[in-house]
Amino acid sequence: MAAIQIVYPGSLLAQEGQVAAGEGCYTRNGKVYSSLAGVVSVQDGVVRVVQSKENTVVPRIGDLVTGKVTKISKRIVHLNIMLVNQTPLESPYKGLLRIEDVRAIEKDAVDIARSFRPNDIIVAEVLSMGDSRNYYLTTAKEHLGVIYATSVAGYPMKPYNWQEMVCVHSGIREWRKVAKPEADIA
C-alpha cells in the first residue's frame, strides 16, 4: 500500500515542467509548492493537495449559488447567498438580481413581484463580481429560479410550471420564476 504523504504550506512538490499545479498548489520560480497542509497526490500529470477540511470558497463568475431573498423592489431582488456550488458559506454574501437578468425571454415584461417574494430560496448563477457590496446574479436559465417558497397560507409550495407554484395544503397557485426540477431536465 502506497504511503500517504503529508505536505505543508511551502513544501516543494516538483519542478514546473514535471507536473501541472492543481488544487492546493501554486507555482513560483519554476517550482510547484503546496499551499495547504494535506495529502499530496499526482494524477494524470497534475499534482494536488487535499486537506481534511473543506476548502475556503467564495462566489466566482459562473458558480451556481443558492440564496434566500431578503428584499424585492420594482427592479432589483436582494438576496443572501448561503451556498456556493452546494458548499455552505461561513457568512452569507450579498447578491442582487436585476430585472433584466430574471429570465431570458420578454425581459422588459418581467414583474418582480410575480417572480420572487421575500424568503424564497433561489438558485442563481453568478454573472459578475459586482461592486463592493453585492455580487450580480442571473436566473435567466431553465434550471435557475425559485426552488423553495412558502405560500400565503404558510405551507411549502411545489412547482407547477415554469411560472407558478402550488401550495401543498391549500392548493393556491402563486406566481414565481420557478427553477426546473432536476428530474425534469432531459
Add this chain to the structure above:
Amino acid sequence: FFSGLFAHTMKRADGRVLGQFRTPFMDTSVVSQARGSAYYEVGATKVICSVFGPRPYTSEFAESGRVYCEFRRAPFATATRPQTGRATEDEKEKSVIMAQALETAVILDRFPKSQMEVHALVLESNNCDDLAMAITCASLALSDAGVEMYDLVAACSACQLGEHLLLDPTDDEAANSTMSLTVAYMTSLSEVTHLQLCGEIEAGQFHKAADLCIAGACEIRSLMEKCLLKKFQQIAAG
C-alpha cells in the same frame, strides 16, 4: 576572549545554551466554533488564536482578499490588570504588525472581496515577546483553517545581554537586555515577513542576531509541521 571561546556552551539561568529555545507546546483545532485555531505555549506565555472567514469585505471593491488581525491580551494575562477593556495602543500596533506579517504568506487572490479574520488572544504573558508567539500561532491557525498560504510563518526573537546574543529570551533576560530583535520568517521561501529591532546594536552583531532568529524560525517551523502531522494522524485514526 574567554567568554567568546565558551559562548556556545555557556549556560543561561534556566540551563539553556545561548542559541537554544524553550520547547514549545502547540496544538490545532482547539476552538470548535472557529474555522481554524491553534494554541501555542512557551514557558509561561500562552496564546490562543482563532481564524474565521472568508467573510464579506464591503468597504471597497477588492479583487484580492485581506487578512484582518486582532491581537488582544486577556485581562488576567499580565501581572497588573488593565484598567479598561478597550484595546491598548500596544495591542492595536501589534494587530497591524501581525496582519503585515501574515498577509505576505496568505494567497490573497483566492478569496476576492473577502477577509479572513484572525483573533489572537494572549492568555498569559509578562514579556514583550508575545507578538512573535502570536504570529506563529496565527500561522498555525490559518493552516488549520485551510487557508491557502505560500508558506508557514514562524517567528522568533533574540536579545543581547552584554556581548552575547540569546535566542528566545525569558522575561528577566529581555528586561535586562540592550537590544531585542523579532523576526517572522517563511522558511521554504526564505523570506522575512516582519523584522523589528528595539534598542541598539552594531551592524555586524545585527547580522548574527538576524541569522540566529532565522535559524530559530526554521526549528519552530519543523515543530509546526509535527503539530499539523499529529492532527492528521489523529483524524486518520478516527
